[in-house]
Amino acid sequence: MSTVTNAPETHKPVSGVREFWHYFSQNRGAVIGLIVLLIMVLIALFAPVLAPHAPELQYRDALLKPPAWQEGGSWTYVLGTDPVGRDMLSRLMYGARFSLVIGVVVVVLALVGGVTLGLVAGYFRGWVDIVIMRVMDIILAFPSLLLALVLVAVLGPGLVNAMLAIAIVLQPHFARLVRAAVMAESSRDYVTSARLAGASHLRLMLVTILPNCVAPLIVQATLSFSSAILDAAALGFLGLGAQPPTPEWGTMLATAREFILRAPWVVTFPGLAILITVLAINLIGDGLRDALDPKLKRS
Amino acid sequence: MLKYILNRLLLVIPTLIGITICSFGFVRLIPGDPILALSGERGVTAERYATLVEKYGFDRPIWEQYFRYLGQVVRGDFGDSLATHRPVVEEFLKLFPATVELGIFALIFAIVIGVPAGIFAAVKRGTWLDQGLMGTALVGYSMPIFWWGLLMIIFFSGYLGWTPVSGRIGLQFFMKPVTGFMLVDSLLAGNFNAFVSALRHLILPTIVLGTIPLAVIARQTRSAMLEVMGEDYVRTARAKGLSGRRVIGLHALRNALIPVVTTIGLQVGVLMGGAILTETIFSWPGIGRWLVDSIYKRDYAVVQNGLLIVAVIVMIVNLFVDLLYAVINPRIRVQSS
Amino acid sequence: MPLLEIKNLTVAFDTSVGLFKAVDGIDVSVDSREVLAIVGESGSGKSVAMLAVMGLLPGTATVTADKMEFEGIDLLKMTPQEKRQIIGRDIAMIFQEPVASLNPCFTVGFQLEEVLGKHLGMHGRAARDRAIELLKLVGIKDGAERLGAYPHQMSGGQCQRVMIAMAISCNPKLLIADEPTTALDVTIQKQILDLLVRLQAEHGMALIMITHDMGVVAETADRVIVQYKGKKMEEADVLTLFENPKSNYTRALLSALPENAVGDRLPTVSDFVFEAAPGV
Numbered sequence: 071m072s073t074v075t076n077a078p079e080t081h082k083p084v085s086g087v088r089e090f091w092h093y094f095s096q097n098r099g100a101v102i103g104l105i106v107l108l109i110m111v112l113i114a115l116f117a118p119v120l121a122p123h124a125p126e127l128q129y130r131d132a133l134l135k136p137p138a139w140q141e142g143g144s145w146t147y148v149l150g151t152d153p154v155g156r157d158m159l160s161r162l163m164y165g166a167r168f169s170l171v172i173g174v175v176v177v178v179l180a181l182v183g184g185v186t187l188g189l190v191a192g193y194f195r196g197w198v199d200i201v202i203m204r205v206m207d208i209i210l211a212f213p214s215l216l217l218a219l220v221l222v223a224v225l226g227p228g229l230v231n232a233m234l235a236i237a238i239v240l241q242p243h244f245a246r247l248v249r250a251a252v253m254a255e256s257s258r259d260y261v262t263s264a265r266l267a268g269a270s271h272l273r274l275m276l277v278t279i280l281p282n283c284v285a286p287l288i289v290q291a292t293l294s295f296s297s298a299i300l301d302a303a304a305l306g307f308l309g310l311g312a313q314p315p316t317p318e319w320g321t322m323l324a325t326a327r328e329f330i331l332r333a334p335w336v337v338t339f340p341g342l343a344i345l346i347t348v349l350a351i352n353l354i355g356d357g358l359r360d361a362l363d364p365k366l367k368r369s
Numbered sequence: 370m371l372k373y374i375l376n377r378l379l380l381v382i383p384t385l386i387g388i389t390i391c392s393f394g395f396v397r398l399i400p401g402d403p404i405l406a407l408s409g410e411r412g413v414t415a416e417r418y419a420t421l422v423e424k425y426g427f428d429r430p431i432w433e434q435y436f437r438y439l440g441q442v443v444r445g446d447f448g449d450s451l452a453t454h455r456p457v458v459e460e461f462l463k464l465f466p467a468t469v470e471l472g473i474f475a476l477i478f479a480i481v482i483g484v485p486a487g488i489f490a491a492v493k494r495g496t497w498l499d500q501g502l503m504g505t506a507l508v509g510y511s512m513p514i515f516w517w518g519l520l521m522i523i524f525f526s527g528y529l530g531w532t533p534v535s536g537r538i539g540l541q542f543f544m545k546p547v548t549g550f551m552l553v554d555s556l557l558a559g560n561f562n563a564f565v566s567a568l569r570h571l572i573l574p575t576i577v578l579g580t581i582p583l584a585v586i587a588r589q590t591r592s593a594m595l596e597v598m599g600e601d602y603v604r605t606a607r608a609k610g611l612s613g614r615r616v617i618g619l620h621a622l623r624n625a626l627i628p629v630v631t632t633i634g635l636q637v638g639v640l641m642g643g644a645i646l647t648e649t650i651f652s653w654p655g656i657g658r659w660l661v662d663s664i665y666k667r668d669y670a671v672v673q674n675g676l677l678i679v680a681v682i683v684m685i686v687n688l689f690v691d692l693l694y695a696v697i698n699p700r701i702r703v704q705s706s
Numbered sequence: 707m708p709l710l711e712i713k714n715l716t717v718a719f720d721t722s723v724g725l726f727k728a729v730d731g732i733d734v735s736v737d738s739r740e741v742l743a744i745v746g747e748s749g750s751g752k753s754v755a756m757l758a759v760m761g762l763l764p765g766t767a768t769v770t771a772d773k774m775e776f777e778g779i780d781l782l783k784m785t786p787q788e789k790r791q792i793i794g795r796d797i798a799m800i801f802q803e804p805v806a807s808l809n810p811c812f813t814v815g816f817q818l819e820e821v822l823g824k825h826l827g828m829h830g831r832a833a834r835d836r837a838i839e840l841l842k843l844v845g846i847k848d849g850a851e852r853l854g855a856y857p858h859q860m861s862g863g864q865c866q867r868v869m870i871a872m873a874i875s876c877n878p879k880l881l882i883a884d885e886p887t888t889a890l891d892v893t894i895q896k897q898i899l900d901l902l903v904r905l906q907a908e909h910g911m912a913l914i915m916i917t918h919d920m921g922v923v924a925e926t927a928d929r930v931i932v933q934y935k936g937k938k939m940e941e942a943d944v945l946t947l948f949e950n951p952k953s954n955y956t957r958a959l960l961s962a963l964p965e966n967a968v969g970d971r972l973p974t975v976s977d978f979v980f981e982a983a984p985g986v
Contacts, residue, residue: 099504099507204383204384204387205387207383207384207387208384208387208388208391211384211387211388211680211683211684211687212388212391212638212676212679212680212683213638213639213641213642213679213680213683214638214642215642215643215645215646216641216642216645216660216676216679217676219645219660219661219664220395220664220672220676223399223664223672224395224398224399226400296511300511300513303513303515304513304515304646307513307515307516307646308645308646308649308661309665310664320513320515323515323516323519327519330519330522330523330527331522331523331526331527334523334527337516337519337520337523338520338523340516341513341515341516341517341519341520342516344513344516345508345511345512345513345516348511348513349507349508349511351511352507352510352511353507356507600806601801601803601806601807602806602807602808602809602810604762604801604807605801605807605808605809605869605872606809607760607761607762607793608760608762608793608794608798608799608801609793609794609820609821609824609872610789610790610791610792610793610794610795610821610824610825611790611794611820611824612790613786620809620812623809623811623812624809624810624811627811698811699810699811699856699858700810700856700858703856703858703859
């Protein structure tokens with residue numbers, strides 16, 4: 071929790087950005103992660119231009135073609151084709167769109183929900199705080215994937231419901247973080263002086279207190295971004311997330327499962343795509359944490 | 370210590386009530402008629418419908434329905450599975466040992482490798498060994514384990530042919546479930562071949578399920594060790610002329626273990642989530658696969674109460690870990706005089 | 707032959723902004739049964755020099771010296787194993803934060819008996835009896851009970867007594883005390899100082915007292931080294947230093963003492979520009 075209480079002292083908005091970049095850019099892993107993520111974003115954005123084939127077009131004469139470098143492969147289908155003859159590379163490229171959009175949407179939902187609840191709980195205290203934080207505890211009492219699974223079972227399978235479920239499961243982390251930060255901050259002098267100057271509740275919460283807990287929130291958001299992608303892929307793999315023929319990576323794995331021993335590439339590449347994306351984001355997350363955490367910075 | 374325990378126990382109660390409200394509310398949130406969902410019947414007669422309404426108490430106010438449900442749960446009545454018509458508890462108890470067996474192995478695997486790896490990385494801070502270990506840990510932490518499991522099957526079962534693809538034991542063996550733990554049962558039966566078979570079936574699922582906890586434990590151990598190694602008492606230990614092994618392995622590690630044990634405890638929840646995927650991939654007949662299958666089959670009675678049981682178990686384990694935390698931390702165990 | 711003799715000691719730290727010399731060419735020598743005080747403000751490198759003797763500096767530190775001998779044995783050429791035979795037995799050290807210096811996870815008895823086991827081969831009953839005796843020696847009467855206590859159950863003063871008991875457990879020839887009273891209440895400070903001085907006399911050890919407090923120097927030391935920014939400013943016996951300080955840094959330090967105050971504002975040390983006294 072040291073991040074929460076320590077962050078405000080060193081996080082100065084203007085010079086902070088440069089200082090932050092100085093520390094962040096020294097972390098080789100984080101820079102590599104950032105580059106990989108940028109490439110992923112570019113691939114996702116320009117998938118229609120880059121992809122050699124349409125993602126849902128089935129080439130009936132090229133079922134389960136191996137990748138180009140293997141015997142029987144051809145450069146027409148660089149990473150081979152799946153059981154119904156769709157080009158793997160093109161599907162993976164379009165899949166990047168889904169994973170990144172899932173990550174962004176889930177994080178935004180969880181962030182907005184969690185920050186609101188945390189601010190309200192930490193600022194008003196009393197029974198509002200107790201009710202909100204008990205509910206958060208209850209959500210955290212369930213294993214997250216299991217809860218997401220059951221929520222999807224309630225809401226019905228599908229990508230939108232999966233994202234909703236994951237956002238619900240992830241938001242207590244934000245709420246706890248913000249509540250702790252608000253409680254630490256609101257006893258400080260600058261908040262008291264703002265209050266004495268007649269600032270409204272909303273202004274106090276959003277303009278005075280919130281900017282001071284931005285650093286730990288950014289780190290948490292990054293971590294949530296990667297776990298959202300992982301969980302969404304897991305739900306897709308279990309058949310409860312994005313539905314076929316959507317080229318979502320987890321869903322692609324699910325449909326390819328029965329061919330694992332006959333055609334390993336249909337299993338290998340989608341998973342590798344998930345791993346690389348999640349790894350890149352986690353590398354960035356580690357870098358952000360080190361750069362934004364003043365306690366580690368000093369050492 | 371006693372105050373700490375009482376405090377923790379009191380905190381559990383609202384969470385417990387909240388969990389029951391969740392599982393109670395679950396069936397009522399499913400789109401469609403909750404009675405049909407719970408009874409699994411389609412096209413029932415008006416008469417039968419009225420009986421079901423009576424049975425589940427749907428004609429009463431909602432809070433009365435809840436207390437009725439709570440009463441049943443407290444008495445250990447979790448209803449019957451719609452698919453098999455057997456009590457949910459009975460099915461749960463039959464499958465639970467499989468999950469526990471796998472979970473224990475995965476946790477041991479994670480601890481036995483993760484803790485030493487974390488210590489090594491901390492001691493060799495900044496070297497290629499540290500970077501290599503922590504890089505590997507981050508890859509493990511980022512691993513989609515459902516894919517990791519498939520890769521393992523491709524390589525070890527498909528390519529090398531070393532390990533079986535799925536299940537808990539070879540088909541030729543039939544073990545009478547005494548304890549439900551395949552390893553124990555096979556030894557009790559004196560069937561060594563069956564024991565070996567069960568062990569071989571455990572290898573891949575253990576690695577797959579243990580990967581993420583392993584990564585988390587290694588990372589946590591490293592950071593806890595680094596923090597502790599900067600403390601004054603470690604310097605004191607060195608000033609006594611103690612060997613590096615004793616300073617690190619006893620004075621530093623003993624303190625670093627306090628947060629690490631908490632992390633290990635939290636992995637139980639992670640394992641339950643991971644079991645859903647691991648059991649599905651390896652056709653492991655445990656709780657995770659049971660719940661997923663029940664969702665596929667719309668066996669809402671099982672999903673509702675399975676969720677409840679799992680949540681309560683995870684909560685109890687977390688409570689136990691909190692108590693363990695107090696036991697291994699003298700600052701909480703022994704009050705200042 | 708001095709007990710500890712150091713010539714031209716330099717300790718440099720490898721930091722992100724370059725090499726930082728915490729200690730720059732210092733000579734220290736102390737005879738047996740002598741009390742030497744090293745005085746300086748925080749950051750003057752006074753602890754670092756002694757940590758270098760003990761071999762307790764982190765890997766980022768580079769230690770160089772023309773000579774670093776203890777009883778004529780070269781400390782620089784020793785292997786870590788050989789050094790561990792001496793550290794804790796012949797040279798012992800106590801630190802500034804007594805509560806933090808004791809391991810919170812082990813009882814006082816364990817930590818005390820550990821030293822006895824390591825250097826004297828004492829175990830079980832013998833170690834226990836000796837530990838109680840040592841606690842009595844440092845003024846803890848209910849030693850038998852205290853052996854089972856954890857550091858957090860004791861006050862700062864008691865923890866420092868335990869640290870002292872640990873340090874003197876093997877009858878060391880040299881005790882290094884690094885700001886031993888700074889973190890303690892004023893009333894306790896005096897008791898601990900008296901204890902250290904008494905033990906030094908009774909056991910005939912040499913004592914190096916690292917401090918920033920001129921009062922402590924006056925009360926304990928035979929000889930004083932004044933250090934500033936890693937360099938030695940002055941070395942003199944205690945009377946000469948107080949009566950006739952040669953370096954203007956020492957003068958500045960002395961004039962900053964409240965009892966020497968002239969006028970209504972205390973001078974601060976940073977009001978002066980310093981150079982080492984001639985001949986140092």
